Amino acid sequence: MSAKTYTVPIGPVHVGLKEPITAWLDLDGEKIVGARVRPGAIHRGIEMMGRERNPIQVIYLAERICGICSFSHITAFLRAVEDAAQIQVPARGQYIRSLVLELERVHSHILWAGVACYSIGFDSAFQLGMLMRERVMDVLEAYTGNRVNYGVGTVGGVRWDITPEVDAVIRDMIRYYRSEFSAFYDIVTQDPIAKARMRDVGVLSYEDAIRLCALGPTARASGVRCDLRWSAPYEAYGDLDVKPVVPQDYVGEARGDVFDRFLVRVLEVYQSLDLMEKILDGLPEGDIVFEKSVVKVLSLLKKAEGTGWGIIEAPRGDDSRVVHLTSGNENLTWWKVRAPTYANAVSWPVMFMGNELADAPLIINSIDPCISCMERMLVTNAGTGGEQIMTREQLLDLSREKTRRLMPA
Amino acid sequence: MMILTILLKLVAGSALMLLALLLALLFDGVDRIINARMQRRWGPPLFQPFYDILKLLGKENIVPRRAIAWIFNSAPWMALASMLVVFLYMPVGSLPAILGGEGDLVLILYMLGFCGVCMALGGFASSNPIANVGAQREMILMMSYELPLAVVASTMAWVAYRYGLPGEAWNLETFVANPVWNVVGKAGILGLLCLLFAMVLVVPGETGKGLMDIPEAKTEILEGLIIEYSGVNLAMLKLTFALRALAISAIITVLFFPLSLGKLIGFSGCFLYALDFLWFWVKVFVVLIVVVTFMRSSLGRLKIGQASHFYWINVAGLSIAGMLLLSIDRIF
Amino acid sequence: MMNRSIDYVKEPLSSEAVIARLEERLPDIRIQRRDRVGGRDNSVQYVDLWIQVEKGRFLQTIEELFRLDFPHFHVMSGDDVGDDVLLNYHFSLFRVSEHGKRLGVSVCVLVPKSDLHMPSLFDRIPGIEYSEREMREMLGVEFEGLPMKGFIFLPENWDENVKPWRRDKDGLNPDMMRDLS
Numbered sequence: 001m002s003a004k005t006y007t008v009p010i011g012p013v014h015v016g017l018k019e020p021i022t023a024w025l026d027l028d029g030e031k032i033v034g035a036r037v038r039p040g041a042i043h044r045g046i047e048m049m050g051r052e053r054n055p056i057q058v059i060y061l062a063e064r065i066c067g068i069c070s071f072s073h074i075t076a077f078l079r080a081v082e083d084a085a086q087i088q089v090p091a092r093g094q095y096i097r098s099l100v101l102e103l104e105r106v107h108s109h110i111l112w113a114g115v116a117c118y119s120i121g122f123d124s125a126f127q128l129g130m131l132m133r134e135r136v137m138d139v140l141e142a143y144t145g146n147r148v149n150y151g152v153g154t155v156g157g158v159r160w161d162i163t164p165e166v167d168a169v170i171r172d173m174i175r176y177y178r179s180e181f182s183a184f185y186d187i188v189t190q191d192p193i194a195k196a197r198m199r200d201v202g203v204l205s206y207e208d209a210i211r212l213c214a215l216g217p218t219a220r221a222s223g224v225r226c227d228l229r230w231s232a233p234y235e236a237y238g239d240l241d242v243k244p245v246v247p248q249d250y251v252g253e254a255r256g257d258v259f260d261r262f263l264v265r266v267l268e269v270y271q272s273l274d275l276m277e278k279i280l281d282g283l284p285e286g287d288i289v290f291e292k293s294v295v296k297v298l299s300l301l302k303k304a305e306g307t308g309w310g311i312i313e314a315p316r317g318d319d320s321r322v323v324h325l326t327s328g329n330e331n332l333t334w335w336k337v338r339a340p341t342y343a344n345a346v347s348w349p350v351m352f353m354g355n356e357l358a359d360a361p362l363i364i365n366s367i368d369p370c371i372s373c374m375e376r377m378l379v380t381n382a383g384t385g386g387e388q389i390m391t392r393e394q395l396l397d398l399s400r401e402k403t404r405r406l407m408p409a
Numbered sequence: 410m411m412i413l414t415i416l417l418k419l420v421a422g423s424a425l426m427l428l429a430l431l432l433a434l435l436f437d438g439v440d441r442i443i444n445a446r447m448q449r450r451w452g453p454p455l456f457q458p459f460y461d462i463l464k465l466l467g468k469e470n471i472v473p474r475r476a477i478a479w480i481f482n483s484a485p486w487m488a489l490a491s492m493l494v495v496f497l498y499m500p501v502g503s504l505p506a507i508l509g510g511e512g513d514l515v516l517i518l519y520m521l522g523f524c525g526v527c528m529a530l531g532g533f534a535s536s537n538p539i540a541n542v543g544a545q546r547e548m549i550l551m552m553s554y555e556l557p558l559a560v561v562a563s564t565m566a567w568v569a570y571r572y573g574l575p576g577e578a579w580n581l582e583t584f585v586a587n588p589v590w591n592v593v594g595k596a597g598i599l600g601l602l603c604l605l606f607a608m609v610l611v612v613p614g615e616t617g618k619g620l621m622d623i624p625e626a627k628t629e630i631l632e633g634l635i636i637e638y639s640g641v642n643l644a645m646l647k648l649t650f651a652l653r654a655l656a657i658s659a660i661i662t663v664l665f666f667p668l669s670l671g672k673l674i675g676f677s678g679c680f681l682y683a684l685d686f687l688w689f690w691v692k693v694f695v696v697l698i699v700v701v702t703f704m705r706s707s708l709g710r711l712k713i714g715q716a717s718h719f720y721w722i723n724v725a726g727l728s729i730a731g732m733l734l735l736s737i738d739r740i741f
Numbered sequence: 742m743m744n745r746s747i748d749y750v751k752e753p754l755s756s757e758a759v760i761a762r763l764e765e766r767l768p769d770i771r772i773q774r775r776d777r778v779g780g781r782d783n784s785v786q787y788v789d790l791w792i793q794v795e796k797g798r799f800l801q802t803i804e805e806l807f808r809l810d811f812p813h814f815h816v817m818s819g820d821d822v823g824d825d826v827l828l829n830y831h832f833s834l835f836r837v838s839e840h841g842k843r844l845g846v847s848v849c850v851l852v853p854k855s856d857l858h859m860p861s862l863f864d865r866i867p868g869i870e871y872s873e874r875e876m877r878e879m880l881g882v883e884f885e886g887l888p889m890k891g892f893i894f895l896p897e898n899w900d901e902n903v904k905p906w907r908r909d910k911d912g913l914n915p916d917m918m919r920d921l922s
Contacts, residue, residue, distance in 0.1 A: 015627045030542070030713060043894040048905060048913075066430040083775070083789075091781045119628050121710025127448035193620065207747040213814045213868025224749075226813075232787040238780035238841065284781055286772050307830060309789060309847060311815065316419050320831060322818040334906070336818035342813070344867050357542060358712045360631045363860075386823035 006337075010360050012041045013287045017364060018115065023348065024314065029212055035352040037286030037345060047337055054330045055081050055155055055301050055323075056294060062321075069110045071100050072314035073321075073339070074153045079234060081155055085301055091236075091284040093157030098236040099279045100152060101312070102142075102272045103170075105176065107136045108315030109265045109272075112365075113184045116262060120197040128183055139173045142166060155297050157289030167280055169362055174273050181269055188263050198259035202351040202363035203254055203337070212347045215340050216317025217268065218245050218367045221261040228313035240278055245271055258359075258366040284355030297374040302330045316340035316367070331357040341369045412648075422507050429496045434458040435649035436694060440654075440702045447706040458651065465644035470705050471638050475536040483530025485638065485645035490548075492652040499659055500585045502669070502685030513579035516662065519613065524568050524649065525551045532624075532634030533545050543633020547617075547624035548714045553720035554614035560728040561604045561611075564735060565664055568593070571739050579611040585667045593738055600734030607728035609700045612661075614720065616654045619706040623713050657698040666692050750810040755834035756788040763792070763843040766805055769905050772835045793866035800860055801816040801848050806846065807865070809835045816861075817872040819880050821908040828859065852882055854909075861886035870917040884913060 011022040020041035046065060050058050062077045064069045065349040075097055082089065088095075114129020137147045144150035152158050162170075187194050204214060204383030209222035219226055221351045227244035229237040245267045247254040254260055291297050305327040311320045317340030344367040351363045436664060437458040445452025445548065454460075472478050497511045525547055532544030569578040572592045576583035586651065614619040625633045635646050670688040754762070760772050773791040778784060793803050812832040819828045827849065834844040852859055860883035861903045862869050873884045874893040881904040892899060904911045 008542065015631055027542075029545075038891075038893075040892060040896060043886045043896075045905070068823060068890070088778070091783070094779060095563060108423055116710065121622050122708070123629065124448045124706050127450060127708075135905070164872070174488065191709070193711060195712060196710060196715055210747050210749065210813075213865050214867065221773055224837060228843070230840055231836055232777075232833075232845065234779055234786065236780060238784070238786045244837075282781075306831070307791075307847075311845065315441055318815065320815045322816070322829060322831065334818075334820045336816060338816035342871055343868060345855055346870050348649055356714070356857065358623075361628050370882070 004028070008357065012366065014361065017361060017369075021345075021364070021369065021371070023352070023364060025352065025360055027356065030229070030356045030358065032130065032272075032352045032355050032357065032360065035349045039345065039347050046334060050332050050335045052331060055325075055332060056298060056299060057334060059153060059155070060149075060151065061311065062337070063151065063153075068111060068146050069104055069314045069316065069319070069339075070149045071097075071104050071153060072312060072319050073337075074099060075235070076310040076312045076314070076319040076321040077335070078153055078155055079312065080308040080321040081301070081310075081325070082308065084306040084308030084309060084323055084325045085155075085304035087290060089157050089235075090190060090287040090290055092161075093288045093290070094235040094285045095279055095283050096158045096288060097153065097204045098164055098240070099142075099162070099170075100106075100150065100158075100278060100297075101105065101170070101314075102276045103136055103140055103236070105272045105315040107133055107140070108183070108274075110136070110184075111256065112265055112315075113187075115363065115365055116198075116258075117187065117194070119365050120194065121186075122191075122194065123249070125183070125187055131179075132180060132402065135173055135176055139169055142169045143405070154289060155301065156291055159289070161288050162280075162283065165293070170276060174276055176201060177273055178268070179219045181266075184266050184269075191342050194262075195259065196259065197359075198262060199360045200255065200257050201355055202258045202261075202366050204347050204351055205255050206254070208347065208350050209256065212350065213343050214347050215343050216313065216315070217264045218317060218344050218347065220244060221254065221264045221372055222256035223248055228318050235281060238405050239282065240275055242271070242275065258362055298330065303323060305328055314340055315373055316369075317344060341367065345369065418507055425453065425501070425507060425589070426493045429493065429652065432690060433544045433648070433655040434462065436655060436697055437651040437695070438616035439719035443698060443702045444527035444706050446704075452571070455704045458647070462647060463643050465639075465647065466641055468640035468643075470640040470642050471637075472534055472536065476637065477536070477703045480530055481637075483587075484534065484662055485642045485649065488527035488531070488649045489645045489652070490519055491527065492649050492656060495520045495652075496659070497655045498581070499656075500582045500663060500684065502687075502689035504521070504682055504686060505582055513577065514581055516577055517656075517735075518558060518562055521593060521653070521656065522551060522555065522651065528646070528649070531638070536635075537637050539630045540634050540636050542630050543556040543624045543636070546630075549686065549713055549717055550617075550621060551613055551621055553717035554611045554724070557607045557720060558611050558615075558722040559727040560725065560732060561608050563603060564600075564728070564732040565589070567635065567732075567737075568597075568735055573737055576647075581663050584664050585669075588667045595738075596734050596741075597693075600731045600738060601665070602729030603727050603734060607724050607731060608661055608665070610724045610727070611698045611720075612654075612657050613704055613708075614716070615657045616650070616701055618654070620699060620708045620711055621716055622710045622714055626710055642670060653698060654701050656694060658693045658700065661696050661700065662689065662692045666696070668692075669676065742835075747811060749813075749837045750835060751838050752864055753844075754809065756790065757842055759834070759844060760790065762809075763805055767794070767798060767802060770798065770802065787841050787843055787845070789847070791849065793848045793849045796859070797852055800846070802848055803862060803865070806832060806834065806848075810836075810865070812846065814866045814869050814872070817869070817876055819876055819882075819906070819907065821880065821912070822851070824905075825853050826857060827851055828876065828880075828882065830862075847871060857881055858883045858885055860884070863887050865885040878904070880904055881907060883910060 002036040005026045008025050008027055009022055010025060011017055011020055014165045022038045024036045025032050040207045046061060049061060053061060059074050062073045110129055112135045114126045114228050117125035138148060141147045144152045144160060204222045206223045209219045209224050223246055225244045225246050227242060229242040230244050245264050247263055302323045307324045309320055309322050319340055320338040322336040326333045355363060421472045422504040437456045442452040472481055475680045497508045497515050498506050498517055529544040529547040545659045568589055570584050574583050576586060593601060617625055625635060638646055669685050676684055760774060763772060771793040773787040776785040776790060777787050778787045812834060814835045815831040817828060817830050819826060830848040832846045834846055835842045859882055861873055863886060871893060873887050874889060876882050877884060878892055878895050905913050
């Protein structure tokens with residue numbers, strides 16, 4: 001009996017996915033026998049835009065690559081610029097950067113845990129995740145004034161200091177999560193349905209994780225003991241003694257399935273809480289930025305020549321930025337944005353194989369994809385047959401015209 | 410005289426079906442609010458399902474180009490009709506079923522199955538691959554939960570027959586008039602609990618919510634078999650979903666919780682009927698909250714393979730255990 | 742897929758040892774070492790190596806890296822630098838071995854515009870797929886041995902002859918740029 005397969009698209013717009021990406025799945029019944037992934041729906045040409053902006057302006061561009069790991073993106077970018085221009089960040093600035101990175105990790109992982117539960121139809125846990133992440137967003141707002149794009153990083157340090165009030169708010173948050181986050185720990189360890197849905201689903205073997213260059217929690221769940229905070233300590237992590245969280249240390253074996261990815265992320269939240277406490281306890285005195293005057297920084301950057309590489313452990317895996325500065329050119333000559341999803345997405349087809357259609361959104365979500373991060377030209381479809389690229393002016397005219405139509409004469 | 414009876418039955422039947430529709434939507438609203446509160450949300454207004462239905466009734470029906478239009482359009486109506494008819498065979502409180510003499514538990518179960526088949530047909534007819542997946546899942550799910558359901562129903566009928574309850578074994582009125590809990594022994598009580606529990610576990614499958622939200626799983630197959638439906642057709646399907654939850658809760662109430670409040674406090678005549686009528690819907694409401702709302706709020710969704718395994722092995726096992734316990738109770 | 746044992750090395754070499762070994766085996770490459778400092782006392786936390794290599798020596802360099810450890814591929818960056826296209830391959834060595842022992846290795850190759858071809862590393866490191874496809878559509882470098890030729894980030898109706906990151910006549914012309922601002 002020959003199997004008759006048919007193709008079902010997951011995406012580009014799909015309830016279970018937070019962002020646009022398409023996975024074409026060849027199905028035999030419910031079983032996935034082939035998969036093709038096509039990104040590109042949200043490529044915004046951020047790398048092109050960076051060529052017309054100076055490093056300080058690019059900070060705010062880089063921050064808008066993604067909404068969850070905005071600070072990771074700028075930290076990687078700033079480290080690349082600092083590497084190219086040989087700038088040294090003061091110790092307090094480094095500690096504060098690490099602190100915000102950990103806050104962001106907590107935010108990202110809690111959001112992910114909620115969305116993973118949503119993917120398996122466990123809406124109550126999803127709502128709980130949404131509720132819980134409010135707290136860390138409030139803390140970020142208390143410190144920076146913003147919930148998503150904090151605008152707190154700058155070349156050579158950070159822009160705001162941690163005041164005693166902020167310190168107290170963060171410690172309060174740490175206590176809150178230590179008691180409340182256990183709900184997700186219970187889901188991983190106890191909920192039979194979560195286990196039935198996630199165990200042995202979307203398996204990425206240890207060898208495949210290495211070959212396909214998987215990163216972050218995805219690689220760690222496959223048993224790869226990698227964590228840049230440990231293997232290449234940046235900012236304050238050299239003083240903090242971070243150990244990579246791998247499932248074999250906790251449950252004896254790493255199977256590399258969605259369940260292990262959930263477990264790794266849940267455990268990393270607790271690790272981040274400990275790290276934040278350590279950072280707050282050991283926060284050194286001193287300046288938070290190497291040079292307060294932006295004009296001086298810009299003139300220094302204008303003289304700088306060279307290529308810099310910044311790489312950090314973002315919540316989803318390692319985040320790389322490569323920046324080239326040319327002496328006499330105040331703008332970036334070029335830069336390369338490499339978000340974790342860019343690397344982890346290569347693993348999707350392997351993870352899909354042999355799983356069911358019902359697992360597909362969960363598998364896509366299991367690497368915590370950030371499609372906006374991975375892609376960086378806005379093309380709109382006129383919707384009437386032929387495709388047409390609209391300029392910003394045309395769009396503006398169109399929207400003005402519509403406003404006029406709606407307004408009574 | 411004959412004509413008058415028919416006319417009366419027509420009036421009563423229409424009134425009951427209309428009431429069932431309104432109550433189903435009302436309970437749906439309550440279900441949404443309780444679900445929201447359990448998730449620490451505020452939730453929609455109580456009458457939101459009514460607003461939804463009214464809005465959908467005013468919307469255009471869109472039929473996909475490649476769909477088989479007549480099946481696609483008639484499926485929601487057939488599904489709704491089959492669900493409404495169920496209430497004509499259901500004794501409400503101390504009132505006998507309107508068409509009590511014409512059909513029994515078997516017919517009700519058949520109608521529940523027919524409703525699922527209609528929806529699956531609508532999904533297949535829409536020509537959408539995702540709806541196709543959803544319809545396949547609906548069929549598989551039905552085949553899975555029908556076994557425990559059939560075991561529960563036939564055991565109940567067997568109990569009615571062997572314990573010599575007055576009335577026809579398959580007729581629901583028999584169970585209302587003589588609560589089964591009073592006639593069986595200790596092992597029998599345990600058996601009945603097994604049957605009740607098996608029946609409760611069938612509910613998520615029957616209503617397609619929570620644990621068994623598989624044919625309409627929105628994060629997997631984008632509402633599955635109803636993906637192509639819009640406007641009036643979608644309104645019919647929404648009503649069908651609400652009625653299914655109400656009907657299955659009503660069946661559980663009739664079979665397992667037939668306690669009459671009116672008889673308990675010694676009412677008779679009109680008062681008895683009126684009080685028991687209200688009391689019946691209160692019981693149905695409580696059953697619905699427990700078996701539908703609580704279950705869907707606290708559990709995630711299984712995969713179709715796991716769901717059939719669950720029904721064929723676990724739930725069927727439970728119902729057969731109930732059957733054996735009741736047999737033992739009767740024989741010894 | 743080539744038959745290699747897939748695992749990471751657990752005992753790392755020091756950066757000095759790696760530089761010495763690479764310079765010994767590949768006499769005509771230029772290696773720049775960068776110490777990355779951090780922490781309270783501004784000590785060296787890890788080391789990055791920047792290796793400049795001729796296109797003809799590229800595969801040999803990669804082979805040498807494979808002898809040290811399975812090179813974890815991060816990303817490929819690149820630019821149009823006049824007569825050549827610059828490609829930087831960014832790798833990590835000793836990624837899972839010890840605290841602070843990871844070695845960042847960037848291999849920089851100039852590909853002349855007269856012959857925009859590079860050997861693909863896809864058979865050795867499948868994870869390189871997206872980067873090679875991106876460089877192909879953005880800069881027009883053909884990778885020999887890469888099976889996937891479709892667009893990855895650019896839309897389906899994009900003109901295949903326009904390479905957005907090129908700074909010459911093959912790049913974006915000014916009226917296309919307006920859409921991006």
